[in-house]
Structure formats: structure tokens, C-alpha cells
Amino acid sequence: xxxxxxxxxxxxxxxxxxxxxxxxxxxxxxxxxxxxxxxxxxxxxxxxxxxxxxxxxxxxxxxxxxxxxxxxxxxxxxxxxxxxxxxxxxxxxxxxxxxxxxxxxxxxxxxxxxxxxxxxxxxx
Numbered sequence: 001x002x003x004x005x006x007x008x009x010x011x012x013x014x015x016x017x018x019x020x021x022x023x024x025x026x027x028x029x030x031x032x033x034x035x036x037x038x039x040x041x042x043x044x045x046x047x048x049x050x051x052x053x054x055x056x057x058x059x060x061x062x063x064x065x066x067x068x069x070x071x072x073x074x075x076x077x078x079x080x081x082x083x084x085x086x087x088x089x090x091x092x093x094x095x096x097x098x099x100x101x102x103x104x105x106x107x108x109x110x111x112x113x114x115x116x117x118x119x120x121x122x123x124x
Contacts, residue, residue: 020045024067027077036088039096042066 023029023042031041046061062070081089 020065032081032085032089036085036092039092
């Protein structure tokens, strides 16, 4: 088991809240720059929240991350992306795809391609 999986939920939640507060404080850091360097941004964090709890809408999750409606944050802080920023982000996203493919492969190898015989053969 990975050390990350051994981290208790309360500690992980506190670290996550610290990360979000840091990103709220650093509104000068553009999402596209985060994407270009790390392959994720504030919107990704909001998407992960919404995926973890389907009762939370994407808009609500973004409000949690941004501390305000996303449209308001964009109006206050977002600037137009440069061609260089877009190129860095696209290159970074390609790295994410490689990780996603490896995870998909690992899942394929860990699960059988079909149901076990006892589930597919009559009378068993």
C-alpha cells in the first residue's frame, strides 16, 4: 500500500484546504500556468470534488475552490493566454494522457476480460 493511501482523511482534508487557500491567495497565478507546469489547475480540483461527491455540482465545487463564483474570479483575475502558455499547457496535457493510459493498462490487467465461468455457464 502506498504511503498516500495510509494518510488519514482528516490530515488529507487539512492539507487540501491549505492548498485551496494558497491558490485563493495566489490569484495572480493563472490556471493555464498551473496546467502548463503541473498538468492540473483550480478547475481540475473542482472537477475532482464533483466526481468524489455527485451531490456537489460542478459550479458549487468551483465556488468552493475559488471562494466566489467562477465567472467573478475570471473577471477579476484571468488574463488572456499567450501562445507560449497554450503550448506549455498542451505539452503538459500530453504527459497526463501517458499517465492515464498506464492506469487504464493496469486496470485492464487487474480485471479479467470476461466473467468467471461460474457466472456465465448455465447450472453452475
